[in-house]
Amino acid sequence: MHRVGIIPKLVGLASLTVATGLNTGWVQLIAVGGVVLAAAAAARLPLRALPRLPPWLIVLTLAGLLFAVAGGGVGRYLRLVAFSLLFVLLSLLIAWTTDLGELAAALSRLGAPLRRLGLPVDEWALTAALSVRCLPLITDEIRTVIAAHRQRPAGRDPAQALVAVVDLATASMAAGIRRASDLGEAIATRGGTITAPRLPLRLGVRDIAALALVAAASVLPGVLT
Amino acid sequence: MATVARRPARGRLQPAALAAAATMAAICAGLVVVGSLLPALASLQLLAVVPFAVTAERHGLRALTAALVAAAAVACLVAGLGAATSLLTLAGLGGLVGTFRRHGRGFGSVCAAGLVVAPLAAGAADLVLLVFASYRRLVLENLRTQVHGLGAIIAHLSPLRPVARWMNHAALVLTAHWPIVVAILAAGGVAAALVLSWVLVGEVLGRLRWVADAEPYTLARVDSHATGDRREPSPVPVELTGVTRSFSGVEALAGIDLELESGEFVAIVGDNGSGKSTLARILAGAEPTAGTVRRAGDVGLGRAGGTALIGQRPDAQVLGLRVRDDIVWGLPDGHGTDIEALLEAVGLAGMGDRDTASLSGGQLQRVAVAAALARRPSLLISDESTAMVDPDGRRELVHLLADLPARRGMTVVHITHYEDELAAADRVLRLERGRLAAARPELAPPVAPPRRPARPVTSPPAPQSLPSSPGVAGARIVLSGVGYCYAHGTVWQHRALADVSLCVEPGEGVLVVGDNGCGKSTLAWVLAGLLAPTEGSCLVDGVPSQRRRGLVGLAFQHARLQLQRPTVAEEVAHAAGWLRAGIHSAFGQGLAATPGLHDRVAAALRAVGLDPALAGRSIEQLSGGQQRRLAIAGLLASGPRALVLDEPLAGLDEPGRQSLVSLLTELRALDGVTLVVVTHDPESLAGACPRTVRLHAGRVISDTHAQATDAGQWRCIA
Numbered sequence: 001m002h003r004v005g006i007i008p009k010l011v012g013l014a015s016l017t018v019a020t021g022l023n024t025g026w027v028q029l030i031a032v033g034g035v036v037l038a039a040a041a042a043a044r045l046p047l048r049a050l051p052r053l054p055p056w057l058i059v060l061t062l063a064g065l066l067f068a069v070a071g072g073g074v075g076r077y078l079r080l081v082a083f084s085l086l087f088v089l090l091s092l093l094i095a096w097t098t099d100l101g102e103l104a105a106a107l108s109r110l111g112a113p114l115r116r117l118g119l120p121v122d123e124w125a126l127t128a129a130l131s132v133r134c135l136p137l138i139t140d141e142i143r144t145v146i147a148a149h150r151q152r153p154a155g156r157d158p159a160q161a162l163v164a165v166v167d168l169a170t171a172s173m174a175a176g177i178r179r180a181s182d183l184g185e186a187i188a189t190r191g192g193t194i195t196a197p198r199l200p201l202r203l204g205v206r207d208i209a210a211l212a213l214v215a216a217a218s219v220l221p222g223v224l225t
Numbered sequence: 226m227a228t229v230a231r232r233p234a235r236g237r238l239q240p241a242a243l244a245a246a247a248t249m250a251a252i253c254a255g256l257v258v259v260g261s262l263l264p265a266l267a268s269l270q271l272l273a274v275v276p277f278a279v280t281a282e283r284h285g286l287r288a289l290t291a292a293l294v295a296a297a298a299v300a301c302l303v304a305g306l307g308a309a310t311s312l313l314t315l316a317g318l319g320g321l322v323g324t325f326r327r328h329g330r331g332f333g334s335v336c337a338a339g340l341v342v343a344p345l346a347a348g349a350a351d352l353v354l355l356v357f358a359s360y361r362r363l364v365l366e367n368l369r370t371q372v373h374g375l376g377a378i379i380a381h382l383s384p385l386r387p388v389a390r391w392m393n394h395a396a397l398v399l400t401a402h403w404p405i406v407v408a409i410l411a412a413g414g415v416a417a418a419l420v421l422s423w424v425l426v427g428e429v430l431g432r433l434r435w436v437a438d439a440e441p442y443t444l445a446r447v448d449s450h451a452t453g454d455r456r457e458p459s460p461v462p463v464e465l466t467g468v469t470r471s472f473s474g475v476e477a478l479a480g481i482d483l484e485l486e487s488g489e490f491v492a493i494v495g496d497n498g499s500g501k502s503t504l505a506r507i508l509a510g511a512e513p514t515a516g517t518v519r520r521a522g523d524v525g526l527g528r529a530g531g532t533a534l535i536g537q538r539p540d541a542q543v544l545g546l547r548v549r550d551d552i553v554w555g556l557p558d559g560h561g562t563d564i565e566a567l568l569e570a571v572g573l574a575g576m577g578d579r580d581t582a583s584l585s586g587g588q589l590q591r592v593a594v595a596a597a598l599a600r601r602p603s604l605l606i607s608d609e610s611t612a613m614v615d616p617d618g619r620r621e622l623v624h625l626l627a628d629l630p631a632r633r634g635m636t637v638v639h640i641t642h643y644e645d646e647l648a649a650a651d652r653v654l655r656l657e658r659g660r661l662a663a664a665r666p667e668l669a670p671p672v673a674p675p676r677r678p679a680r681p682v683t684s685p686p687a688p689q690s691l692p693s694s695p696g697v698a699g700a701r702i703v704l705s706g707v708g709y710c711y712a713h714g715t716v717w718q719h720r721a722l723a724d725v726s727l728c729v730e731p732g733e734g735v736l737v738v739g740d741n742g743c744g745k746s747t748l749a750w751v752l753a754g755l756l757a758p759t760e761g762s763c764l765v766d767g768v769p770s771q772r773r774r775g776l777v778g779l780a781f782q783h784a785r786l787q788l789q790r791p792t793v794a795e796e797v798a799h800a801a802g803w804l805r806a807g808i809h810s811a812f813g814q815g816l817a818a819t820p821g822l823h824d825r826v827a828a829a830l831r832a833v834g835l836d837p838a839l840a841g842r843s844i845e846q847l848s849g850g851q852q853r854r855l856a857i858a859g860l861l862a863s864g865p866r867a868l869v870l871d872e873p874l875a876g877l878d879e880p881g882r883q884s885l886v887s888l889l890t891e892l893r894a895l896d897g898v899t900l901v902v903v904t905h906d907p908e909s910l911a912g913a914c915p916r917t918v919r920l921h922a923g924r925v926i927s928d929t930h931a932q933a934t935d936a937g938q939w940r941c942i943a
């Protein structure tokens with residue numbers, strides 16, 4: 001799963017989401033479940049890594065189950081919950097196994113048709129590559145802003161909570177603008193934006209197998225039912 | 226409603242706009258991912274409107290589109306298609322608000338736009354549900370079943386039976402007429418979000434207007450590929466005549482006359498604010514306000530044979546995820562570069578495949594030199610590239626730079642505030658308040674540190690909340706077996722601290738040192754109670770630190786992130802907890818209304834050596850050093866028992882460093898505050914903190930006291 005390229009993952013996620021929107025039957029549920037299981041097995045996802053739902057969400061889900069039993073629609077309810085859980089798990093698997101560094105090349109490849117329409121696809125790919133580069137720095141800064149806020153004596157007033165939101169947003173933006181200005185200078189000192197990263201990106205056997213699997217899981221249930 | 230670029234691809238994004246789009250996209254993606262993975266924080270998502278609006282307001286729709294695509298791609302991979310869809314909506318809202326702000330439109334225009342956008346949103350929502358009919362039916366039927374089930378349960382209590390019947394009826398009617406219900410919800414939601422965004426963005430942009438002015442004299446608008454100057458790059462020799470550069474009427478550089486020859490190693494020294502960086506930028510091709518710059522050819526910033534620049538902050542100039550990618554970033558013929566030879570030349574042989582995130586500051590600066598050398602520049606400018614590097618890394622870097630004129634025949638301009646780096650230079654230029662003082666190679670006598678006035682003489686009687694009030698002693702901090710894992714219990718789990726046991730006595734001063742990523746900063750967060758240890762305990766006067774947050778104040782390395790209120794006075798009062806009553810104080814009107822507050826703020830500012838006249842200034846107008854002092858003033862005013870500082874000296878010039886060190890020494894000696902300082906520069910701080918704890922890979926590997934008379938006084942059992 002770690003070695004499956006980014007394109008099958010993006011395409012697979014999108015096609016499964018659309019297929020589920022069009023067909024929410026049991027067969028589709030089993031198909032999505034199969035893909036998630038196969039991906040988890042291929043990724044050797046450790047069991048301890050399964051997301052732990054917050055207690056209030058579990059209570060809410062159980063209450064929903066109670067009402068569903070009383071209302072006589074257990075099957076429907078279980079299908080809805082199962083779909084939600086499966087897609088959360090699929091997102092988690094993709095996030096865990098994907099090297100975000102490939103994102104720019106994938107965007108550049110997937111956006112090829114749009115490029116013919118004159119849209120600046122390379123510019124988008126370049127922005128994506130830089131934003132992946134910034135992501136750890138930015139999350140760190142936002143974490144610090146929130147921590148600085150938590151250090152302050154807390155006000156109980158709801159109005160102050162609203163103002164705190166503005167404070168946090170302003171501090172993050174000020175840091176972001178400074179960060180952007182540094183980044184812009186770094187780009188300029190490398191000679192500006194003449195080239196976009198065009199990494200060689202080929203589909204391997206694993207990618208084609210993965211694409212075939214998600215295509216089957218997306219299309220077959222709809223055909224069968 | 227999403228803003229899709231209708232124009233064809235012309236007028237490429239300039240570096241400044243591209244960088245803003247990338248940074249803001251990262252913020253948006255971060256917010257939406259957190260919001261969609263943690264349902265409790267879902268409302269955070271709306272905040273992503275602000276970065277989108279700021280992008281649109283400053284750089285236009287083309288940058289906004291790039292930001293949207295980048296953020297959506299990242300969010301889609303990390304949190305699924307739903308997160309990407311939220312981003313589309315938020316970018317639409319942000320784009321609308323930002324564009325109106327850009328063109329100076331008022332609230333009326335927003336309301337008018339809302340009248341257009343709300344029905345569109347309603348139509349789009351209905352259309353999506355119409356297409357995905359199966360999913361819609363599943364959700365709606367579930368809704369009916371749930372209400373029916375709830376009704377069946379409460380119907381067991383006979384008085385509630387009519388309520389149950391009414392609920393069932395309502396659910397049936399609402400789900401049967403879903404197109405109308407969904408349309409009303411979507412339109413109302415978008416209209417409300419638009420108004421909320423307008424208010425939020427207006428408030429944030431209002432406070433940020435100083436940031437635009439304070440932004441450094443940026444090169445990001447010097448795009449040598451866009452100027453159409455196709456002359457061969459030939460940045461040296463260069464002759465500056467009467468060069469002046471002013472910012473909003475204040476001269477940063479005045480009447481500079483300077484010639485640079487080929488193959489020289491020139492050092493430029495000066496304190497913070499002396500115009501060093503401005504001069505570097507003029508040499509790199511930025512336009513002066515007055516005077517002339519004569520070169521043989523084009524300055525060729527970043528082009529082969531042109532000018533290369535290495536900046537101050539190591540992490541800010543890295544563009545690639547791996548060392549290899551970073552070196553060739555932006556080179557048209559990048560794949561033909563001999564990366565191994567370049568890495569060997571800068572002393573990083575064989576590190577081409579390392580993640581840039583795993584390198585230390587000194588190593589990153591050497592990667593930057595390699596990236597510069599890959600362009601075989603004629604002129605290399607180092608703009609304080611040694612300022613944030615540890616002493617060993619600093620020596621190696623200066624040695625590397627000094628070698629280049631002889632080995633590669635390039636001109637090197639090294640800007641610094643360290644006097645000991647001047648020895649290798651052919652020429653030394655000294656900048657003082659924007660003017661060239663004298664081009665003398667000999668060392669100047671060290672500048673005397675501006676000490677803060679002795680407190681008993683000039684200070685007013687200390688207010689009660691200040692820690693200098695008699696009787697307040699520092700806290701005792703005891704860590705036993707402290708371990709910390711980030712993302713504990715997930716696939717991303719990684720350990721930062723393991724089995725750390727320490728005891729810091731009241732009033733003691735401790736330095737925490739170690740390499741990048743050794744857990745220093747995590748330890749600081751644990752001490753301040755901002756992270757609860759995953760194993761062991763951190764007790765402040767016997768109570769777990771996370772339960773007594775605020776008692777141990779933490780000053781972050783990046784001081785701006787600590788400051789929250791718009792003006793200096795409000796910031797101090799807010800940090801100290803002197804303002805508590807309601808919305809008026811929150812919006813700053815309580816400051817004038819609270820008696821005596823003015824004097825307390827002034828005293829708090831004086832305590833850290835800041836001029837009380839700054840009280841009315843915007844925090845964005847302060848320099849980096851002033852912001853750090855302000856952050857410390859706020860912490861001190863809140864009356865902490867201990868103070869933890871993360872890299873307090875980074876980026877300060879020599880006078881700034883010396884006065885901060887003497888401030889820390891005094892705090893501990895006079896006020897008895899327990900002091901823990903995380904640093905990579907233990908030499909400068911040894912006077913303030915005699916004890917040094919060294920961390921490696923999350924563990925304490927040594928714990929030593931400097932040879933001091935008081936070493937016996939603080940005996941500690943670790």
